[in-house]
Amino acid sequence: MQDTFCLSVSSKFSFGATTGKERGLQVLTSLAADMKSAEEDAYSYTPNVSLSLPLGMGNPCLATQYHTLQSSPVISCHQTGYSNDNHAASGYYLPHSLRPNGAPALESPRIEITAYSQYPEDEVEESSSEDHVIKRGVNSIVTLTLPNADGYRDPSCLSPASSISSRSCNSEASSYESGFYNYDNSPQNSPWQSPCVSPRGSSMLLSCPHASGPAGSPHHSPSTSPQIGAVAEEGWAAQPRGSRPNSPSCSGGGGGNGMGKRKYSFNGTSYHQTSCSPNQSPTPSPHGSPRVSVTDDNWLANTNQYTNSAIVAAINALTTDGVIDMGEGIPIKTRKTMLDHSASMSLKVEPGGEELGPDGELCHEDYPSRLALKKESYCAGFLDVPQHPYSWSKPKTYLGPSLPALDWQLPSCSGPYNLQIEVQPKSHHRAHYETEGSRGAVKALSGGHPVVQLYGYMESEPLTLQLFIGTADDRLLRPHAFYQVHRITGKTVSTASHEVMQSNTKILEIPLLPENNMRAIIDCAGILKLRNSDIELRKGETDIGRKNTRVRLVFRVHINQPNGRTVSLQAASNPIECSQRSAQELPLVEKQSVDGCPATGGKMMLLNGLNFLPESKVVFVEKAQDGHHLWETEAKVDKDSIKSNALVVEIPPYRNQRISSPVHVNFYVCNGKRKRSQCQRFTYLPPNVPIIKTEPHDEYDSLGTVGLSMHSTTYYSQPRLTPIMPVADPDACLVGGYPSCPPRHAAMPSSPPSSSPTLHDLSPVAFSKCLPNSPTHAAPPGPMAPPIQENPGRPNLVHPPSPDHNSSLGMLHSQGSPNHLNSPGRHSYHPIYTNSSPSSSPVSHPSTPGGPVESPFVQAYSPGQTQAAASSVQAGGSSPSLLPEDASPPSMAITVKQEPQELDQMYLDDGELPQVKSLHII
DNA sequence: TTCCTGGAACTACCT
């Protein structure tokens, strides 16, 4: 953590110093390195680390910083709200843990930053209890120069690639680039919001003292963005990419790889890009800002979210102030850039015809000459969006700082609310490159499109459903660095949407209307693939693009509560394979009729999926934590029953017929060397244990009981698990392993909740695994944030968790629960999850811990509670009962930071080693 | 004309 801190700080400096592109790069690089180290540390699971983690789950450091930067101003507010009022809440995002720890000033600062990011210092001060901390944080934040950090990642990554391609400009790239800027800009923070919102937002903010003043500043908010811009610039500098040209140049085809080698020398160029990018993104910003003001206002009025947005806006306004402060650390140049970007980038306005005029104009204006070319596209993008009854005008606001970072793990249900994916997306969707045309929207197996519905929401105000592309690996769910959601427009698209950049992640915002039963058909979301080389060049980026081709659609909804709190729910889809090749060659197991059976085996299991061949084999394997194969056997496949999409296998007897507790193993379908499906979970049960059937949708429930994996979920999750397993403790991950998860948490240290979040990051893997639903998600660990956020200034309230399901559970599910999707109704989640959740919860969420059901949230908010909860959860939750094995300490004891989850598996299978960045044994 | 798609060529990298 400390390191992290230092890093961040350094980054700032760098920033300041960085004026020089190259230097900036270097700095960035160094920072990145630091960042990584920090992350690793976090993973390592040091208390301190844990703290850091909260910031950026996936990329904690970076992300965090980003947020921080952006958020910094905001943060103060939030904190106020959250932290002050809710310790728990704060913990939630913030690292209570820190406090618990006694958190050194350092830590606390970070955390807060990360979590909310964005409060004006003033606000911070206001915050009472945590104020001190917060202030520190703020200060630190300011000092941190978060912006820089942000800049790093974002800029580098996105901008480069995206910016380059013309398309990129338009679509994703633009978004990307914009994203950079956006990030900061990110609606929330940024600019546009602030502008629009500000007025109302201010009012909103009023609730939060902090906000008040600032509101006016909204416009200023951009200032905040500037920071970002600065970052971005530098980052960009790193990458040259003029545009596609570069990439292509790199290689004809494979160029991408080569790109990685691209040198910063280009930076200068990149710089431009950066600037450009902003422009591109600008569209958004420009539009956004102007429009926003209008729109936002409307929104605010209309939606709760707005409320949030309003808050955000207020924050932004404040931020502005804050920005200024921050500005100190940042080079003037940078600031300007940032500002611009922010403005431009922040939002892409879509649709609304309303915006069209303005947007288009704005966009053009903002854009640099270069952009001009692309401008059209951008603008077009905005304009294009089909109108809906529902007007988007102001959407995004809520993105604001108050909202949890994208890498935070959130529950899918809380109290009466339950966000579910009613219709899951197909397991394969070929993502398109910026150099390609769109490959259309993600589709559902049925041929339609994914459907998401929010249950339990009885208000008349529409809400905004956020969608972004998340990872599908074992680690905690977080925005996928190599993929971005791509907004699809056209006659065939019935759902309105608009893009927003948050951090480096593009978010598609879709209206959830009461008249539609709070149900949205996701026919407007495609997936953009970013060149690996572009992303890997980002500072702070630790993930590897190669074979990291699985993603999940992550949906979020933020519901404002009468008490001022905001309930944030998240649901992640089943994994989606995005590569052309794998989609054509690799077998895929989508469903398994049985999750487990007695050790004697002999039962038949039906597998549904894709690419099954007559020569397909089904192999059951059991790996030790260290990855060693303990057992492997080929199951008998009923050749006669093999179809491309289904096959029947006879479950082989387990090596030990006398197991006293469930044993988790994996199995996969193999079509040949290197052509094997992801590992699926399977549990051998003691003779007297009832067999659980996986039913496609309900599984969770059953699982809950047994802790068995969920079928569908399993599919992908397993893979992840697999990787993890080898490394850390597979078991933990294993479905059955849920218990294990808890243990981990426990192990995790309870580190104070605060820390926990961070920690979670580490543990995430485990979590993810644990979480049946979304293996991927695993929301886990660390970052799980309580579903409910308190608004600034508010006391910590506890939300009654949803009675139905343990809120905590729900939360867990949400993320992982693609399965859930199927059964919309099912809110209920398995306690098991809860257990798992605990793990996750421990950290951030109280909610998670919520295992306890209702109060999870509360816990989350109150640090103390959180911890307690977490621990309790873990301990109790771990459901030792569930699986002794899982409980097996090993899992708990060991925390591994893995790289791309999937990768791990894949690599492992291939012989490639999953990368274990660090393995800590507690 | 634009958007989608499906296929496949190219190239870099890994084994």
Add this chain to the structure above:
DNA sequence: CCAGGTAGTTCCAGG
């Protein structure tokens, strides 16, 4: 260092 294979990225063409 070379060959074979794999995977990422870019192109092309048809609906």
